[in-house]
Amino acid sequence: MQYLSGNEIRQKFLEFYSQRGHQILASASLVPEDPTVLLTIAGMLPFKPIFLGQRSPEFKRATSSQKCIRTNDIENVGRTARHHTFFEMLGNFSFGDYFKEQAIAWGWEISTTVFGLPPERLVASVFESDDEAYAIWRDKIGVPEARIKRMGEDDNFWYSGPTGPCGPCSEIYYDFHPERGDANIDLEDDTRFIEFYNLVFMQYNRDAEGNLTPLAKKNIDTGMGLERMAQILQKVPNNYETDLIFPIIKTAAEIAGIDYNNCDEKTKVSLKVIGDHIRAVMHMIADEIRASNTGRGYVLRRLIRRVVRHGRLIGVYRRDVTCNVFTPEVVETAIALSESAYPNVRVREAQIKAELQREESQFLKTLERGEKLLDEIIEIAKQQKQTQISGESAFTLYDTYGFPLELTQEVAEEYNLTVDVDSFEVEMEKQRERAKEAHETIDLTVQGSLDKLAEHIHATEFVGYTQPVATAEIKVLLMAGQCVEEAEAGQDVQIVLDKTPFYAESGGQIGDRGYLSGDAILVRIEDVKKESDFFVHFGRIERGTLRVGDKVTAQIDRACRRRAQANHSATHLLQAALKKIVDDSISQAGSLVDFTKLRFDFNCPRPVTPDELQQIEETINTWIAEAHTAEISILPLAEAKARGAVAMFGEKYGEEVRVLDFPGVSMELCGGTHVSNTAEIGVFKIISEAGVASGVRRIEAVAGSAVLDYLNVRDKVVKDLSDRFKVKPEELPDRITTLQTELKNTQKQLDTLKAQLALAKSESLLAQAESVGEFKYVVAQMEAVDPESLKTAAERLLQKLGNGAVVLGSVPEEGKVSLVAAFSPEVNKKGLQAGKFIGAIAKICGGGGGGRPNLAQAGGRDASKLPEALETALSELRSALS
Structure with a gap:
């Protein structure tokens, strides 16, 4: 069993299953598509529609390292060896392909061969009535019966809800103390055992009466905890002291001026909380979650405030000292640790640090105000010779000033006072009831308003493939998500038309821009999104008064549409070129098409080489020059796939699909807008190629007139540098290298002089x-x-x-x-x-x-x-x- 870094463990897991026919998929966002959960809580969540039979899988086998957030047992974070709010779940999945025997065999192989865990240190658990799994472990794998444990439904039976797909599971445990023997093994003893791999066998469907019926297609869903495997292989006492988290803890300790190895247990808990929560908030902000008082934004705010509070506990802040914010400094370490697997955290570094600094600063001010009130409460309690702070006072501190109950208790304890927690909870329950009532009676979302109107209006008719201009009627008019009958100049509105030429954001392509006009009316449309069957036009009234029932002329901005078309068609050519030059198995993992650039994410286990990038660029420009005509057809999904049309994994398709074909070059399922001939693209230029997640790469590029904009900026920069350094453009690299060397030598000399000066002064x-x-x-x-x-x-x-x-x-x-x-x-x-x-x-x-x-x-x-x-x-x- 050799030491492996967290990054090495992740890579070896994905490579192992990739070599066994599994498609490597990038981690899904922490903002899930599943509306039933706030955050992505498990590795299987992105595949839930497949497991529930709501969507057909594009691949029979898949593997991923999924970012996850769970806060249901947040109070255990830092106090136990393995509780986290943020963790990574390594998983391999089978959608109606292999089942128990293969899953168990590979689980054992990767554990003992790839990660080198001694077989005599492993214990398997199975569902109490799963004789099949028990026999596989005993007879096929060779695990002694004493080290195979049958467990009940609470531990070894998985289900997504009261009804639906479910099944038994089998877990693999690592034994830290095999010398204690095999008699009376207790897998609940977490000082001896750690469960690191869970194999779920989804083989039943549970009905409303609780009856189990075998599924026609059985699935495999597994999860290996990255942090847990790191603890085992790095031989540290807990997950926090692995290379995935401990550098963050060390940074926080250094800021506080303490030594982790020589501090008390309470301080260590606070440092662990900081180490865990900083990873969580970094990834949440990188996935475009913003702190707020509701939903996932509240989860983010709560985690940031817990970091600040524990920073206070370890001495980063003091009541008599003005202290600079420290979360941006700690998160820099977290970014450095994560960027190789998740480059988006470095890309969004500025946003992450800005959000942390803003939230920390605001909470410090809140704490300052709250502490003044708490001082007054304590003084009154002392004067009246009381021994307890009322729950009402503690709740006021919490509700008005955001002062955590734990912090009130901590400060009160310094004055030998307690807090009436029971009455505090009574006040909290009253607040929950008030929030529940407000939630039930107020609905300000666009979607909520449209849902109420769905029975009274028809779906929007899209005519924008062939018509850039259309006469339309205002069917719905909304302001801030609420339906109104009219709106005036200067107001922001959302509009639903009976028909529209505006393309709504979909399939990676952003919505069109343009105008709605009529008698004395002009509305500038900035974006269009699709909500259910309705196209919602987001705009601002420039002049006149807009009313429901008005007839308007809807006209897209043709220049913007042409740019989007060029970039979208170029994206299709890019995927075709990648398949041709790099690897035919490459598949799309995401894309963005706007008016200025295109971005294409794809599954690939290695970087694309500079030579390959040059070949890709040359190939695409050749296809553009060859002037391939676009052929568009509507076909049954099965027929489109049979013809070789490429579909995007995870995208939902109906029974009939729109197929875009550049004959001999590219054929894809796509509902976006495109050029009618590749010659209209003009020219294609790659800007960058980089990794965005384990096994996922990203190419950013520009096409058409955007290439000229890009080259003009580059040319201006080169000319400016040439003038400053007084060299020709081609001499710039050598000149910069020389300056860097000179600067490094000067810094060394300066450090030496500083040391000599200090010695002289001493x-x-x-x-x-x-x-x-x-x-x-x-x-x-x-x-x-x-x-x-x-x-x-x-x-x-x-x-x-x-x-x-x-x-x-x-x-x-x-x-x-x-x-x-x-x-x-x-x-x-x-x-x-x-x-x-x-x-x-x-x-x-x-x-x-x-x-x-x-x-x-x-x-x-x-x-x-x-x-x-x-x-x-x-x-x-x-x-x-x-």
């Missing part, structure tokens, strides 16, 4: 040395010395002093304090340890730190307190050494 401090008995000591402030040079100076001074102690402080940059302590062995024998000593001194400056008994560093954020801190250090050294 020589003058010898004259300030004081003596107490056999000891000599120096406590002093050095001007603008960086932490590393300060440490070198302290070590040199101690060498000169011999038997003694040195404490130095400096302000290397505005708003930061650097401290160092160096003690000789004789000083340690007096009971003084540099780490504990300097950590306590640093708290005066609003910071902390620690280190070895003989040498330690610390930091702070309040430079104005440095003289006080050094005076305290001097006084304590005098007292301790005398």
Whole structure:
């Protein structure tokens, strides 16, 4: 069993199943398509429509590493070894293909062969009546009966709801203490066992009466916890100390000036919570979730606030110290850890940090206001000689100021007070009832309004394939999601027409832009989306008054449509070129087509080489020049697939489909708008190629007139750089390389000079040395010395002093304090340890730190307190050494 990083575990899992005919699929967004859940909670969720028989699978076998969020047991995060809000679920899936024996065999093979787990350390569980699975483990795999455990429905039977597909499951456990023997194995003992792989055998359908009927097509759904496997292979005591999370914890600890390995259990819990939650909020924001007071936005806000609260508990914030936000600094480590598997977190780095900084700043202000009220509540309680804060007061703090109950309890405890939690819960229940009533009576969504009108209006007729202009009637007029009869100039509206030439956002292509016009009426349309069978036109009234029943002329912006058509048709050519040049098994994993560019995501286990990219670009431009005419037809789905039309995995298709064919080049199922001939695209240019998830690559490109815009920008930048460096464009790379080398050498020289200057300054401090008995000591402030040079100076001074102690402080940059302590062995024998000593001194400056008994560093954020801190250090050294 060898050490593997988290990234290596993920890659080996996907490669193992890819080699066995499984299609590698990118992780779905944390924002699920399934309306029954707020967030993606399991690896199988993206495939739920297939398991429920609502959608036909495009592949018989699939594998993925799925991002998941669960907050149902959030209070256990950090307190147990394996609870998380964010985790990755490695999975392999069979849609009516292989079943129990193959799933078990591969589960055992990857566990023992790929990950090298010793067979004698593995235990299998099966559903209590699943004799078939039991026999496979015993007779086919060879697991001793003593290490196969039958378990009940609560543990080993999976179902998605009271009715529908369900089935028994079999789990694989790792045994940390096989020396305890096989007698009376208790898989609930999580100090000995960890369940790391769950194999679900979906073989039944459960009806309303609870009867189980065998399914015609049986499915396999498995899940291996990435963090759990990392704990096993990296031989650490919990998931938090794996390379997936611990670097985040270490960053948070450094900011707080503490040492994870030498802090109490309560502090470790807070650090683990920060490490877990930062990963969760990073991926949520990267998947375009924004903090709010409802839905998944509330989950995000709650997690961020828990990070801030636990940051407060470990000393990042103090009630008497103004502190800068720290979540953006911690999330930088999380981004660095995740970007190789999920490049979108680096792409959205600015948005992630901005959202964190904004939420943290707001919550700190909220806490400040709440603390003032809490101080007043505590003072009143003390004056009245009470021992408890009322639940009503605690709820006011929570409801009005966002003050968590735990934080109220924590502060109250400092004054020997408790909180009436029972009455707090009563107030919380009242609030839940009020929220429930409001939810039942108020519906401001566009979809909600359209659902109510669905029986009274017909679906929108789309005529935009052939007509850029159409006369239409206003059937529905909405403002902020509510139906209105009329709206005036300057107001934002949503409009449903009886028919429209506007393409609604679908299949990766954005909606058309354009205008609605009539007698004294002009409405600018910025976007069009499809809600059920209705096209909703989002716009702003430029002039006049718009009323339900008005006749208008609907006209698309033809220039924008032409750009979208060129980019969309170019996307089809791109997929065809990838299949031809890179790998015929490449399939689409997502796309975006707008007026300025195109983006195409595809399944591929490796980067596309520069030579291949050049070939792809040349091939597409050749097809454009060959002027292939588009042929569009409506066919039955089965016939379209039989002809070789390419379908996108995950896309829902009806019984009849629209097929776009550039004969000899590309044939795809597509409802988008396209050029009538490839020559209309003009030219195609690849901008970038990169990974966006494990096994998924992304190409961004431009086509048509957008290529000229792209080249003009590049040309301007090159000309500007050439003028600045006074070189020809082709000489720019060499010039920049030379400058980088010079800068690196200059920085090295500067660091050397800083160290030499610090040593020179320290020589003058010898004259300030004081003596107490056999000891000599120096406590002093050095001007603008960086932490590393300060440490070198302290070590040199101690060498000169011999038997003694040195404490130095400096302000290397505005708003930061650097401290160092160096003690000789004789000083340690007096009971003084540099780490504990300097950590306590640093708290005066609003910071902390620690280190070895003989040498330690610390930091702070309040430079104005440095003289006080050094005076305290001097006084304590005098007292301790005398």
